Amino acid sequence: MLILKVPPELLIQIGKDVECSDLNRFLRCHSHLYSILNNLLYQRNIHNISALCWAAAEGSESTFRNFIDAGANVQWESQYLAHSVQHHGRRFRYPLEIEMMKEHPISHAAAQGHARIVEYLLDLGADINYRDRNGLTPLALAAREGHLNLTRKLILLGAKQLSHDKEGRYPLVQAASNCHHDVEDYLFDQLRQYPYSKPNPRLDLYWMLKYAAEHGDKDRIRYLLAQGADKVIRLYVVRFYLHDQEVPPSFY
Template identity: 30%
Template sequence: GADAAPKPSSASMERQRSTELPALDSFPLKHSNTLTNRQRGNEVSALPATLDTLSIHQLAAQGELSQLKEHLRRGENLVNKPDERGFTPLIWAAAFGEIETVRHLLEWGADPHALAKERESALSLASMGGYTDIVVMLLERNVDINIYDWNGGTPLLYAVRGNHVKCVEALLARGADLTTEADSGYTPLDLALAPGFFCGDTRKAIQQVIENHILRLFQKRELE
């Protein structure tokens, strides 16, 4: 089955990269691979005067829990308020890997099933960033593990493309579909096997996780 699947070229994959990713780079805050406030041991990472100018969405992305809590007290519906792109505070926090903010937002009633205007979800963006703990936390809230966005991309596809081995492993262990096609025509399995897309140990690790998953599926079927 894998041999018959379409194998996109590395050049076409690069073109897909430039059009498929949500425009998180335009967000004027720290990059998603920096430490969260809790990891740094801080509750606040910006000057108070600066914090006063940030929206609830920016505060969520920054992990500013104290200020975010103050904002949410001002209105009952703010916890799920979408911004101009349809992103809720939870979606922003998940996209930037702010695990404690995600945890608190869920406790405060944030909707883990919410979708933005182009069907971006907290689960997909957490998978894209490789934030495995957040992915597991969201899955425990029974979100759709195979949710697709505007171009058919799923959480598993984004985790594979981002070389996030632990995230791929967690998604597969909880039933993510390897064969769901994006609008471009390729699946997470195609992407993992595409020549030239990964290199070195990461490629081997991703492929090994997928091979082990497929083997377990076959063994389970035989037992049934």
């Protein structure tokens, strides 16, 4: 290939003048071209948020670090500006200017349980309580997907345990809604130690019991009732979500 005899400086100049898609095809033609032009490809994509998010979601540490080495910045804060209002006993959050939001790779890494990328992002100054489009923080995403080790790591690093999404659900509720019992039990215990305002244990047990009943998980219901769920709440929840099926007396 005659192109391999072209000086590296000229190859780089050529690379600057072609489309990124063409540059990608070009450097894949030969390992020599790849070694010269790969960094240029990353430099030209450092503002491509979707590329960063892809690397985070796939857990591709080398790709992600290449973006960082090329100058990508991951220190922006959430543009999810929210306020809370009380409505029928529930807390809702409404996003302002949601169309102006940026995604953040930390959300994708947390949802997929890629703890090393999450830690790397935090070391680079990413916001541990970054809110995605739905108001979900990395802790909420990790809890929702059942990533216990990452949940523990984020708690140890100071993630907000009562950060609500736009539907008023905090991380423990996210875990309970998907039957990740190890995560919800861990978060229940951590909330009892939370130094800031925290919900009454009865409220936590209500959500845990609600979703256990909704999924018809009788073993889980028995366990939660043994933890002291309020009698009136448990009667309502179990009867409602089990559709008035006959409930064994031991449930009460």
